[in-house]
Amino acid sequence: MFSFRRWLFCVALALAPRMAAQPALTTIQDILYTADGNRFNGLMTITWQSFEAGDTSNIAAQVTRLTISNGNLYVQLVPTTTANTPATYSVQYNSSGHTQFSEVWVVFPSVTPLRVRDVRLSPGAVSTSGPAAQTASVQMSDVQGLEAALNVRPVQGAGFAASRTAVINVSGAVDGAVGNLTDCMHVDGTSGACGTGSVGSTVFVDAENPGGTLDGVNTAFTLANPPNPSTSLTLYRNGLRLSQNVDYTIATSSITFLANAVPRPTDILLADYRLTTLPAVVFVDAETPGGTIDGVNNSYTLVQAPNPASSLDVFRNGMRMAVGADYTLTGNAITFIAVVPQIGDVLLCSYRIAQ
16 A cells, blocks of 8 residues: 555656646637627637747647637637747638638736737737837847848938929939929939929020110119029020120120120010029030131131030121031131121131030
8 A cells, every 4th residue: 555655646746747837828718809890600629839938848749629609709828929949829800711811829927818819910910029029129139130121121311291293313312302392303312493495404484575675775673583694695686696795785684785786676586595404414615716807717716615516606796697508617616608707807706515
């Protein structure tokens, strides 16, 4: 008798560690319904990969299937939020032979039963493991490739503003465009007034009639805008180009005709000019080419070579000359071939030096 008791005691001592090693379980208990309000009837399949529980118990990978009758769900599972290795439960609902939907569960330790809403992982959410999993944050380095992907994305700059055109600043950050809401945006990130005939950030005004009285006496006329630069103004009187500082002067938007060129009542005045210029495009306006005007010399030189060559306009006493018929151009050299400029003639050239 004594020996039998002693044997039972030894067996109890041998089994005690195994019984103590059983991991704690959390109960998930709920009533499941279908979308039409009826109780769910079907099969629930719960799948998980092997993981180490918070008490170092090794949980083997397994699949368990539960029959849900009249909506009643009852299952006990090892908590995953305190697991020493990442772990979740994949749950699949089947009814009438078809998979209805799937979801992921993250189970935390609890002495009271949990409902499905307590363990369901929201789409896009991240699950973490470890003793402090419920309050832990995911480090950027924990997500493979995340830091590299974020580094190539533009960041919000100091000038960012809602309801504004996005502008990439010199640091690669996204700023909001500065300017009036009615302005037009330029490719360099600047803004300015919109106007007809605009190309890129250069706004042209064509064939404008200057304001003022044509009576043979009045010398003061006004443009709608100040030309920028002032040398971009081309002023025509009855189709003949007039010369700045010879026939008129310009100050901001005010034109003043000199005594020898006062417009008469029947004259027609037309003005072409620019409002602003894109830095990459350079205009040369009303340049007097170098060379002696003596009735003999036919060779004249520009400060720079026109680019493209076809952008060159040559005016002699206000009349536009024709390339190939009146002159030729080689680099920045002009050679007159029809009529050599005479003493007293006025030569003016306009061209671009950047395409």
